[in-house]
Amino acid sequence: xxxxxxxxxxxxxxxxxxxxxxxxxxxxxxxxxxxxxxxxxxxxxxxxxxxxxxxxxxxxxxxxxxxxxxxxxxxxxxxxxxxxxxxxxxxxxxxxxxxxxxxxxxxxxxxxxxxxxxxxxxxxxxxxxxxxxxx
Amino acid sequence: xxxxxxxxxxxxxxxxxxxxxxxxxxxxxxxxxxxxxxxxxxxxxxxxxxxxxxxxxxxxxxxxxxxxxxxxxxxxxxxxxxxxxxxxxxxxxxxxxxxxxxxxxxxxxxxxxxxxxxxxxxxxxxxxxxxxxxxxxxxxxxxxxxxxxxxxxxxxxxxxxxxxxxxxxxxxxxxxxxxxxxxxxxxxxxxxxxxxxxxxxxxxxxxxxxxxxxxxxxxxxxxxxxxxxxxxxxxxxxxxxxxxxxxxxxxxxxxxxxxxxxxxxxxxxxxxxxxxxxxxxxxxxxxxxxxxxxxxxxxxxxxxxxxxxxxxxxxxxxxxxxxxxxxxxxxxxxxxxxxxxxxxxxxxxx
Amino acid sequence: xxxxxxxxxxxxxxxxxxxxxxxxxxxxxxxxxxxxxxxxxxxxxxxxxxxxxxxxxxxxxxxxxxxxxxxxxxxxxxxxxxxxxxxxxxxxxxxxxxxxxxxxxxxxxxxxxxxxxxxxxxxxxxxxxxxxxxxxxxxxxxxxxxxxxxxxxxxxxxxxxxxxxxxxxxxxxxxxxxxxxxxxxxxxxxxxxxxxxxxxxxxxxxxxx
Numbered sequence: 001x002x003x004x005x006x007x008x009x010x011x012x013x014x015x016x017x018x019x020x021x022x023x024x025x026x027x028x029x030x031x032x033x034x035x036x037x038x039x040x041x042x043x044x045x046x047x048x049x050x051x052x053x054x055x056x057x058x059x060x061x062x063x064x065x066x067x068x069x070x071x072x073x074x075x076x077x078x079x080x081x082x083x084x085x086x087x088x089x090x091x092x093x094x095x096x097x098x099x100x101x102x103x104x105x106x107x108x109x110x111x112x113x114x115x116x117x118x119x120x121x122x123x124x125x126x127x128x129x130x131x132x133x134x135x
Numbered sequence: 136x137x138x139x140x141x142x143x144x145x146x147x148x149x150x151x152x153x154x155x156x157x158x159x160x161x162x163x164x165x166x167x168x169x170x171x172x173x174x175x176x177x178x179x180x181x182x183x184x185x186x187x188x189x190x191x192x193x194x195x196x197x198x199x200x201x202x203x204x205x206x207x208x209x210x211x212x213x214x215x216x217x218x219x220x221x222x223x224x225x226x227x228x229x230x231x232x233x234x235x236x237x238x239x240x241x242x243x244x245x246x247x248x249x250x251x252x253x254x255x256x257x258x259x260x261x262x263x264x265x266x267x268x269x270x271x272x273x274x275x276x277x278x279x280x281x282x283x284x285x286x287x288x289x290x291x292x293x294x295x296x297x298x299x300x301x302x303x304x305x306x307x308x309x310x311x312x313x314x315x316x317x318x319x320x321x322x323x324x325x326x327x328x329x330x331x332x333x334x335x336x337x338x339x340x341x342x343x344x345x346x347x348x349x350x351x352x353x354x355x356x357x358x359x360x361x362x363x364x365x366x367x368x369x370x371x372x373x374x375x376x377x378x379x380x381x382x383x384x385x386x387x388x389x390x391x392x393x394x395x396x397x398x399x400x401x402x403x404x405x406x407x408x409x410x411x412x413x414x415x416x417x418x419x420x421x422x423x424x425x426x427x428x429x430x431x432x433x434x435x436x437x438x439x440x441x442x443x444x445x446x447x448x449x450x451x452x453x454x455x456x457x458x459x460x461x462x463x464x465x466x467x468x469x470x471x472x473x474x475x476x477x478x479x480x481x482x483x484x485x
Numbered sequence: 486x487x488x489x490x491x492x493x494x495x496x497x498x499x500x501x502x503x504x505x506x507x508x509x510x511x512x513x514x515x516x517x518x519x520x521x522x523x524x525x526x527x528x529x530x531x532x533x534x535x536x537x538x539x540x541x542x543x544x545x546x547x548x549x550x551x552x553x554x555x556x557x558x559x560x561x562x563x564x565x566x567x568x569x570x571x572x573x574x575x576x577x578x579x580x581x582x583x584x585x586x587x588x589x590x591x592x593x594x595x596x597x598x599x600x601x602x603x604x605x606x607x608x609x610x611x612x613x614x615x616x617x618x619x620x621x622x623x624x625x626x627x628x629x630x631x632x633x634x635x636x637x638x639x640x641x642x643x644x645x646x647x648x649x650x651x652x653x654x655x656x657x658x659x660x661x662x663x664x665x666x667x668x669x670x671x672x673x674x675x676x677x678x679x680x681x682x683x684x685x686x687x688x689x690x691x692x693x694x
Contacts, residue, residue: 128615130615289495292557
């Protein structure tokens with residue numbers, strides 16, 4: 001089964017000018033752990049802010065989130081993988097770069113994201129169907 | 136020879152009553168048709184009675200030395216006790232009734248041997264206990280085995296079905312082999328019948344009871360094995376059959392109903408210990424005491440009654456009837472109607 | 486139960502189990518077709534679903550009558566029939582969804598998620614079929630049930646998104662809105678019914694231990 005079946009398609013975007021406070025607000029509202037920050041110009045690509053980033057790089061350091069821009073906190077570039085790739089490939093990339101999520105990209109634009117929870121679900125479902133993902 | 140009539144009556148009540156212990160669940164759940172169940176019961180009860188029936192007959196004979204007329208009364212007392220208890224929807228055990236009746240008669244005649252009673256009562260007590268143990272062990276053992284070998288739904292279904300049939304047939308066989316002594320054993324002790332003949336006649340009477348009147352008992356609640364799932368029901372019948380068969384080898388007739396109670400508890404121990412209730416225990420205990428007591432008293436009453444009635448008949452009632460020409464009248468009537476019946480049958484070509 | 490039936494044992498049961506498998510397979514096929522017609526927006530394709538539902542009804546009646554003609558222990562029969570009727574309920578719901586689709590297009594903003602739900606429904610049916618096979622073999626159903634729960638939860642998540650997005654849609658009149666609402670409800674309700682059916686497989690599994 002393809003990666004596209006396990007990915008989350010609802011991706012939340014935020015403007016690069018928005019504050020980190022807005023980011024937090026969105027995360028809490030929508031119960032999500034990451035947001036994609038739109039690229040401010042043609043050159044830079046999109047970036048991603050995760051809950052980890054917010055907690056450890058801003059809140060724990062005592063920095064006022066309303067004083068920081070989303071663009072400043074975002075990690076770039078996004079880690080992308082082709083939609084034809086397999087689950088194992090996605091895991092390899094995630095392990096290699098030590099990230100908890102990877103974006104599924106299709107012709108330069110983001111189709112969805114595969115996070116750790118999605119990986120768990122995918123493995124369980126593959127097991128239930130009688131297949132094995134890993135040897 | 137008419138004296139064995141009461142034994143046949145006793146056998147009939149036993150067959151009607153105890154068949155429910157064998158195929159009761161099978162019939163009420165619709166697994167097996169009533170007709171098939173009773174014919175199988177009748178067949179295997181006969182087999183059990185004929186093949187191993189005589190084994191238990193000696194035990195009853197040892198309790199008291201009875202003359203044929205006393206044997207008649209004893210069997211009648213037991214039969215009536217059974218019938219009354221059945222009507223009152225109380226547990227009725229033929230084994231206990233007959234022993235009580237025999238001892239009652241024995242006490243009256245002075246030939247009772249109470250030393251033999253201890254062995255018999257011990258077996259009564261052990262019946263539900265043994266069935267309990269067997270029920271528990273069989274349940275665990277068979278479940279373990281089946282989980283390891285037969286997992287497919289369709290195969291399991293087949294095994295359960297076959298199992299219920301086989302267990303039932305075995306149950307009927309055990310019933311016949313163990314309880315036929317209750318029915319006609321007294322006549323062997325009184326010298327009226329040989330053990331073999333007694334087994335055949337007893338077996339037939341039990342089979343007859345199963346064939347004619349067992350439906351009512353099967354359909355009523357209170358037999359205790361109906362709400363079980365197929366596997367538990369199978370184990371209960373098997374445990375009961377094995378218990379009875381075991382006691383046949385020991386030579387003592389025991390109660391199949393009480394074996395069933397023990398087996399149900401044994402199976403129930405797997406899950407809920409609540410299947411044992413004080414009420415149930417009291418019922419069983421009452422069976423051990425109440426049934427033989429009432430049967431014994433009735434036997435005493437019957438024998439005294441017959442003893443008193445015999446001279447009464449000979450000296451008063453008989454001659455009275457003759458003088459009124461009633462005996463003659465009956466004789467003539469029988470002749471007339473007999474002839475009429477024969478001519479009708481000839482006309483019909485029979 | 487007469488002796489003749491005893492010796493021919495197994496054939497009726499086999500017939501029942503095979504037809505039950507056919508029943509679920511047909512459901513999977515219908516789900517696949519429905520997913521396909523959402524993707525390709527082919528309304529004619531959607532008309533196939535009611536035909537398949539009728540065929541499924543025929544199979545269901547056949548199964549039930551074979552069961553009560555003497556297959557399986559009486560103890561099992563009600564549960565088997567209940568399972569078949571639960572699968573039938575899934576079919577009915579699918580048919581209703583397809584029927585609405587024939588007459589109304591899905592708004593563009595909702596299309597993507599609806600296709601996802603339809604795909605997940607299909608996957609659930611496939612997993613139901615696998616679970617059914619496992620139940621027949623007497624295997625442990627825990628993993629399969631977890632898989633089904635995961636699918637159901639995913640669909641639930643998408644459903645909330647859909648309901649939110651639905652509020653942004655302009656409708657011309659009440660009936661249009663109502664039909665759309667029903668469509669979404671039915672589409673997302675299919676997974677609940679499939680889960681009910683799979684729960685019943687568990688009942689069957691346990692009752693024979």
